[in-house]
Amino acid sequence: MAETELGFMEFPVNQDLPHPGLGGFYFNGVHLGGISSHQGIPFFSRQGEEWILALAGCKPASLPSCPAHAPTQVTGTWDLPSRTVVDTYLSAFTTSAKRYVFPIIDEASFPDVVEKAYNGQSDQADIVCAKACVLAFTCIGVHMDGQLDMQQIEADQCAARACRLMPAVLANPSSESIQVCTMLCMYNIFAGNVAAAATYLSVAYRFASMLGAHLNPTNTGTTPAKHNPYSSQSYLRRVFWHCYMYDKDICLRAGYPSIIDDDQCDLSLPPGYKEIDDFDSFKDGTDLIPGDMRLTIIKSNTIRLLYCAKAFRTSEVDLLKHIRELDAELESWRISIPPEYRPNLVSSYRMQLDSGWNRAKQCHVLVIHFEYYFLLSLIHSASGRCRIPAFGGGDHRANVNSCQHLALQASRSTLANLSVVSQVLNSGDFWYFIQYPMSASLTIFCNILTSPLNSRAGDDLELLQRVPRLIRDMYAPTLGPGDGVRIGLVEQFVEELLRLGRSAAHKAAVGG
Numbered sequence: 001m002a003e004t005e006l007g008f009m010e011f012p013v014n015q016d017l018p019h020p021g022l023g024g025f026y027f028n029g030v031h032l033g034g035i036s037s038h039q040g041i042p043f044f045s046r047q048g049e050e051w052i053l054a055l056a057g058c059k060p061a062s063l064p065s066c067p068a069h070a071p072t073q074v075t076g077t078w079d080l081p082s083r084t085v086v087d088t089y090l091s092a093f094t095t096s097a098k099r100y101v102f103p104i105i106d107e108a109s110f111p112d113v114v115e116k117a118y119n120g121q122s123d124q125a126d127i128v129c130a131k132a133c134v135l136a137f138t139c140i141g142v143h144m145d146g147q148l149d150m151q152q153i154e155a156d157q158c159a160a161r162a163c164r165l166m167p168a169v170l171a172n173p174s175s176e177s178i179q180v181c182t183m184l185c186m187y188n189i190f191a192g193n194v195a196a197a198a199t200y201l202s203v204a205y206r207f208a209s210m211l212g213a214h215l216n217p218t219n220t221g222t223t224p225a226k227h228n229p230y231s232s233q234s235y236l237r238r239v240f241w242h243c244y245m246y247d248k249d250i251c252l253r254a255g256y257p258s259i260i261d262d263d264q265c266d267l268s269l270p271p272g273y274k275e276i277d278d279f280d281s282f283k284d285g286t287d288l289i290p291g292d293m294r295l296t297i298i299k300s301n302t303i304r305l306l307y308c309a310k311a312f313r314t315s316e317v318d319l320l321k322h323i324r325e326l327d328a329e330l331e332s333w334r335i336s337i338p339p340e341y342r343p344n345l346v347s348s349y350r351m352q353l354d355s356g357w358n359r360a361k362q363c364h365v366l367v368i369h370f371e372y373y374f375l376l377s378l379i380h381s382a383s384g385r386c387r388i389p390a391f392g393g394g395d396h397r398a399n400v401n402s403c404q405h406l407a408l409q410a411s412r413s414t415l416a417n418l419s420v421v422s423q424v425l426n427s428g429d430f431w432y433f434i435q436y437p438m439s440a441s442l443t444i445f446c447n448i449l450t451s452p453l454n455s456r457a458g459d460d461l462e463l464l465q466r467v468p469r470l471i472r473d474m475y476a477p478t479l480g481p482g483d484g485v486r487i488g489l490v491e492q493f494v495e496e497l498l499r500l501g502r503s504a505a506h507k508a509a510v511g512g
Contacts, residue, residue, distance in 0.1 A: 024255070026384035027051075027446050034255065041486075041493050042442055055449040056504040063492055072160040079161075080131060081138050081153050083118055088148045089141030090114070097360035101290055103238035104140055104183050105133075106175050113176055128168035129176040135162040136183035143187055159187055173207045175232060181207065182239055185246060192431030192486065194254045201250065202259050205243040213240040216266040237270065241293060248299040252307065252378060253435050262300055269293060291367045294336075298329050299375060306382040316386045320399050326379045327406070334372060341365050343372040345409050351417045353424065362424050369417065370436045373410040377443055380407035408447050411440035415463045415470075422473040430475040430483075434490060437467055441494055448501040452508040461501050467494045 024034045025042075032048035044052065044060055053059045080086075093099055094107060106113075110133075117134045120127035139158035147153070162180060169177045181204035188197035208214065213236035244260055244267075251258045270293075305311055305322040314322070334343060343351075351369050353362045383403035388396070414436050421433055444460045451457060468491040475487060 025381065025442060027450070029385060029387035032446070041489055042438060052449065052500060055452075055507075056500045057507045058500065058503055060500060061496055063489055063496070072156045074160045074164065075157065080117060080134055081158070082151055083114075085148075085151050085153055086114055086134055086138055089138060089145065092145055092148055093141065097358065098144065101360065102140075102186065103235060103242055104186065105137055105179055106232050106235040108232050108235065109175060110137075110179075113179075125168050125172050126174070126176070128165050129172055129174060129180065132162045132165040132169050132180045133176045133183075135159075135165070136180045136187070139187050140183050143190060155187065156191075159184060170203065173210050175211075175236075178204055178207045178211075178236070178239060182242060185243075189246060189250070190429060190432050192434075192483070194250060194256075197246070198250050198254070198256050198259075201243060201246050204239070205247065205260060208236060208239050208243060211236055213237055214260075214265040216268045240265070241270065244300075245290065245293070245296045248296050248303060251303050252299060257308070258300070258303055262304075267297060291364075291371050292333070294333055295368065295371055295375065298326065298333060301329065302326055302375065302379055306379065312385075316396070319382065319385065320403070323379055323382060323403055327376075330372070330376060330379065337368070341368070343369045343413075345376075345406075345413060347409070347412065347416075349413070351420050353420060359424070366420060366424050370414060370421075370433070373414045373417075374436055374439060377407040377410040377414070377439065380404065380410070381443060383407075404447075407443055411443035412460070412463065414440035415444070415467060418467070418470045419473070422470075425474070430487075433474065434471070437471065437494075438490070441467055441497055445497040445501055449504045452501075452505040457501075457505060461498065461505065464494065464498045464501060 025032050030047055030051055031045055032051060033042060033044040041063070049059050090110070093105070099107070113130045113133050116127060117130040120130065122128070122131070135158045138153060139155045139162065141148070142153050142155040142158065162184060166180075169180050181200045185197045185200035185204055188194070188200065205214075217233055217237060244265070247258055247260045250256055305326060306319070311319075311322075337343070351366070353365060357365070380403040383400045386396070386400050388400060418437055425433060441464060444464060447454075448457050448460050448464075471487070471491055471494070475483070
């Protein structure tokens with residue numbers, strides 16, 4: 001095996017893959033596997049196992065399967081949490097920075113929704129929707145803030161009770177229905193149940209589009225003379241952006257087709273959309289959807305050009321052309337970020353979060369760094385679908401090699417900065433963030449296998465060795481027993497990558 005980084009090995013390509021999927025990963029045209037949308041844990045295809053056996057001298061060990069997500073059973077006798085509990089979470093939400101980041105409730109009408117839920121006739125459809133809305137909000141509040149009141153409330157119980165009311169929600173498209181579905185989508189994303197999140201998202205977006213949220217009211221002549229950032233109309237537009245963000249995110253993470261067609265939407269950024277500098281002083285009207293909406297639009301372009309069914313049929317020349325275009329678009333975004341917050345690929349770079357920044361700003365800087373590294377790696381990893389000829393093809397080989405190097409460097413940056421996560425994010429963010437180290441670990445693992453004698457291989461093995469401990473630092477013991485099983489599988493998978501990487505290095509060193 002050559003000692004150059006990102007070496008290549010010829011391998012027969014199976015033309016009858018059952019489902020390459022948007023979440024599949026490739027190397028030199030070989031379909032190595034994908035990432036389970038159910039478990040969030042990578043798996044190897046038959047080809048991938050054969051490829052690993054040839055390079056490492058052993059096959060990956062089979063990990064135990066993770067239990068399927070079972071619906072939470074409703075326990076106890078309460079219908080709604082006490083009004084005091086809901087008021088406590090509502091006060092906490094409306095006085096915190098989260099109201100600027102997560103448009104989960106229509107603040108203009110939500111007090112009326114609460115009143116209706118507690119004082120209305122329970123058999124009326126709009127009352128049932130109001131109750132589901134209150135339950136979904138309490139579910140999100142408990143998940144994000146923990147226990148704020150003497151009454152012990154469990155997020156999964158609130159979600160289970162809201163689910164029981166879904167027939168009425170689905171039959172009555174309304175602002176309350178949109179709020180229920182958006183909040184349950186968000187809860188399931190952060191709980192690691194991507195399939196359920198995608199289902200709630202599809203309903204939330206369909207209801208929102210029925211009310212025109214996919215169009216910019218500024219361009220339809222319906223905006224009031226004086227813009228009110230917390231009017232119901234403005235709320236619906238913010239919900240659209242929230243749905244748009246989750247749609248593109250789920251598509252790239254789990255391989256599901258996107259449900260939002262950009263051509264049917266007005267993607268003009270919200271009025272008063274602020275740059276990162278505004279995180280020090282929030283003002284009404286500031287839209288701070290998690291991450292950066294410009295990055296989300298680049299994600300959508302990445303799906304369209306690289307990770308949709310049509311993109312998998314494009315020629316290798318066009319594929320590399322699209323990668324260059326998306327790389328330029330992503331670099332333009334990066335340069336637009338102020339230098340003190342700007343992600344960097346230099347190997348010695350480490351993210352710095354100033355202790356004087358408020359937590360919202362720290363979270364934002366953290367998220368855009370990891371989103372940038374993840375997206376850069378994803379864009380350039382698509383070059384793995386290209387075949388490198390055994391002889392000749394110098395320019396083609398150089399182009400693919402350059403792409404793979406950028407994907408590798410972005411993955412190294414992800415793992416090198418992973419220790420910062422536990423300093424900022426809550427334990428409830430664990431399943432949202434686990435995708436970053438999983439994807440990065442796979443990219444680095446592939447490079448170790450193909451270039452085990454490269455001078456950086458030892459450093460890469462050391463990076464992988466630190467990942468299980470960093471993962472443990474990211475979650476809290478308060479997570480449920482089911483989460484513990486899944487977290488154990490994540491750690492086992494990374495440890496298996498480490499074992500196989502060491503085996504490949506040993507095999508290459510002894511001339512195997």
